[in-house]
Amino acid sequence: MQYFEVILENGHIGAGNSYEAKRYIAGTDILSVISKVKFLPRIKKRHTIEAVKSIKQITRKEYLRGKIESLKHPHLFRVWDGYRCPICGERFRDIFSFRRHVEKYGAHLAHAI
C-alpha cells in the first residue's frame, strides 16, 4: 500500500485555509489514487484530472496524521443526505452523530502512529 497527499485545486477552500483542499488517500499505486480522487465529493471538475493540483507520496505515519486532522473537518465528508464516514462508509443524517462516530477513529489512529 502506498500513501499520498493530494492537493485539490477546486476543493472547498474556506477563509484562506488551504489545508481544507488536502486529501489523504491510500492506494496500490498513484494511478489508483487518481481514480479514487475522481469520485470524491466536492470536486467541481469531477471528470477531469485538472481538479488535482499535486500528488505527493508520503509515509504511512504522515498519512494517518493527515487522516486524523481531516476528521476534524466534517464538511469534507458531506454528501447529499448528510455525512459519510471516510473510514467505514457509514452515513449520518447530522453533523453531531458524525462527529461522535469519527471521534473513536481519532483515538484509534493516534495509537497507530
Ligand SMILES: [Zn+2]
Ligand atoms: Zn466509520
